[in-house]
Amino acid sequence: MAINLLLLQSCSDPDTNTLLDQSRTQLVDFQPPPRPLLTEHEDLVRLIAERVLAGEFKDYVRLRAVCxxxxxxxxxxxxxxxVDPRFHxxxxxxxxxxxxxxxGHTRLxxxxxxxxxxxxxxxxxxxPLFKRHFAMDSVDGLLLLQRDHDMAVRLLHPFTGDVVDLPSLATLRPQLTPLFHPVQERAFMQEIEFLQIMRQVCAAVSFSPDNGVVTAMLAFxxxxxxxxxFATSEDQQWTLSSWETQRPMAQILSHQGKIYFLKACxxxxxxxxxxxxxxSHEEDKTSSLLVLLPPKLIATCPYAEVGPPIYMAECESEILxxxxxxxxxxxxxxxxxxxxxxxxxxxxxxxxxxxLFLWxxxxxxxxKAHPTIAADSVVMMHPSFDYLGQYHLASGTWSMATDGNFLKGPVPSPYTLIHHIYTxxxxxxxxxxxxxxxxxxPTWGAKSKWRRLKDSVFHYIVSGRMRRDKYHDDGLDVVRFEPEPGLLIHLVDIKQHVHEIPVIIVGVPAVENLITASN
Structure with missing residues (x-):
């Protein structure tokens, strides 16, 4: 109470009011000292951002979210x-x-x-792109997608949603048709083989951040x-190489925009x-042409020391x-x-x-990603082909990588993380x-309308005997037939008949006729 009376008396005093007015004026005119501008530390922030981006893309996103x-x-x-490889x-x-x-499954x-x-x-x-697309390959974390209805190829960044469009694979059909000389093989390729060839690829992609052009190669x-x-994001169609790769190819690897083939060590x-x-001297014009040179031999495996199978893998930006x-x-x-x-x-x-998981x-x-996976080890099929083994490089010993023999039949769920990674x-x-x-x-299930081989194709290695299978989804009868053990054949219903199913056998030059199996 005494303090309040003192304040009232001081406010009534004219000298005191003058001092208060001066202090208020000083408070109003007071400005805090300027903070150090961020421009003085921009170089340091950019350097930290580059270091973070070199390690993990999501950490870079968190860094930018600070302020x-x-x-x-x-x-x-x-x-x-x-288009910028730093953000991959x-x-x-x-x-x-x-x-x-x-x-893209509805349940997901x-x-x-x-x-x-x-x-x-x-x-x-x-x-949402997976409703009408499926993944063909993965390159540096980017997904190479193929659209269902027109076979257009698209390169997707899953974390940002950015998409780069590439030409449709349907533009390769006129270039592939002349490679199949017999009439039966040409008809067969138009109906079946074309789609199968398109889905057995290894993709390599190179980028030009300056002009935003993406160049892709698909090794069949x-x-x-x-x-x-090969094609670029500026092209309207894919171009097929005029030369053939080494075959049979044991392994194909994509690394930093290049493709590595392994054949016979x-x-x-x-x-x-x-x-x-x-x-052009006739028109006196200059045009650009995209040319793919044949592969070159760069190394030979120590044939006297190692034997098949030989695998290639990328580890810490190196090829092993x-x-x-x-x-x-x-x-x-x-x-x-x-x-x-x-x-x-x-x-x-x-x-x-x-x-290294190899297949x-x-x-x-x-x-660090999986505690049960030993460091400095190779996960691959055991030489006995009885289980998935884990070979320790330091000790030179084998151990079982996971339970469940998925080599003889499907492994019941729940699956281990090793099953997911090996898949x-x-x-x-x-x-x-x-x-x-x-x-x-593997089959597509509900998406087989777009992604299954056309005209009701069933592709497999026959089991060594003749039998008939009924496919209720198509209402088709498919006959499995093997003239020789281990022969890879394709059975296709090209045209529905009442009492017969046409069957084409390919892979044997002497057998090029259309064989009809009685129903």
């Missing part, structure tokens, strides 16, 4: 995340769900899961068409297509070759391609604490949402 000023001075990935999610792999739940509600091969993190993304894994198709490298300037020794098929050796190019054969006992393609997984090594199972099983051929 608006950091977002202003750092490069935005939106709209350029495909190279450590992320689309994870197969199993149970034939392919990406448009959600697709991705697995980080370095940290083991999981990310669930909503990708089929021995019937051992060639490479020899490694061939294919560079991206080059744009050449061509001058994994093979069994000739002295013992239970011993596995790992070599650097860079050492083989220099003529050195030095086996590795360590691969940086990573593990149709190699997948490098850090031991990523086979594109045929990976994009269909099925776990790898050697005894079971």
């Amino acid at each position: 608006t000023r950091w977002r202003r001075i750092t490069d935005c990935p939106r709209g350029r995340s495909v 999610p190279r450590h992320w792999m689309m994870l197969p769900e199993g149970h034939r739940l392919y990406p 509600r448009g959600l697709v899961r991705f697995f980080n091969l370095r940290t083991g993190a999981l990310a669930t993304l909503r990708l 894994k089929s021995d019937r068409v051992p060639r490479v198709a 020899r490694i061939w490298m294919l560079d991206p297509p080059q744009r050449l300037r061509v001058r 070759l994994v093979a069994r020794t000739k002295d013992s098929r239970f011993e596995v050796r790992v070599h650097r391609l860079a050492d083989l190019i220099l003529g050195r054969s030095v086996p590795l006992n360590s691969i940086g604490g990573n593990s 149709q393609r190699g997948v490098c997984v850090s031991s 990523c090594c086979d594109r045929f199972y990976w994009n269909k949402g099925e776990m790898y099983c050697r005894a079971r051929y």
Whole structure:
């Protein structure tokens, strides 16, 4: 109470009011000292952003989310995340769900899961494109998609949604038809083989951030068409190479825009297509032409030391070759391609604490991503082909990588993470949402209307006897027939008849006639 009276008395005093007015004027005119401008530290922020971006794309996104000023001075990935390799999610792999739940399945509600091969993190993304597309391959974390109704190829960044359009694969049909000389083979290719060839590919993509042009190469894994198709995002059609690749190809690997072929202990490298300037003397004009040069031999495996099967895989931006020794098929050796190019054969006992999953393609997984996967190990089929084994490079011993013999039949769920990762090594199972099983051929299920081979095709290796199968979804009778053990044949209902089914047998030059199987 006394303090309030004192304040009232001081306010009534004119001298006191003058002092208060002066103090108020000083408070109003007071301005805090200026903060150090961010421009003084922009170089430091950009340097930190480059270091973060070199490690993980999602960490870069979190860095830009700190404040608006950091977002202003750092490069935005939106709209350029495909053409600029810095923004590629190279450590992320689309994870197969199993149970034939392919990406875009209605039960998944448009959600697709991705697995980080370095940290083991999981990310669930909503990708509506999968309603009308399916994944052909994965390049540096980008998804190479094919549209259902027109076979258009699109390159998708799953985390930003950026898309780069490439020409339709249907433009390759006129170039592939002349390669099939007999009339029966041409009709067969038009109905069947064309789609099968288009889906057995290994893709390599190179980028030009300056002009935003994307160049893609598709190496066909089929021995019937051992060639490479190439195109850019500015082209209207794909171009088929005039030369053939080495066949049969044991392994194909895509690395930094190049394709590596492995055949008979020899490694061939294919560079991206080059744009050449061509001058026409008649019209006195200069035009550009995209040319793909044949692959060149770069290295030879130590044939006296290793034997088949030989695998190639990318690990820490290096290409590694994994093979069994000739002295013992239970011993596995790992070599650097860079050492083989220099003529050195030095086996590795360590691969940086990573593990290599090997089959149709190699997948490098850090031991931090999965605790049960031993560091510096190779996960591959055991030489006895009884189970999926894990070979330890340091000790030279084998152990079982996972429970369940999926070589003889489907593994019951729930699946282990090793099953999911190993399925990523086979594109045929990976994009269909099925776990790898050697005894079971993957199918599209509900999406078979667009993605199954046309005109009711059934493609397989016959079992050595003749029998009849009924397909209730198509109402077709398909006869399996094998003239010789192990012969790969295709059975197709080209034209429905009342009492007979036409069958074409390909793969044997002497058998080119149309064989009719009585119903």
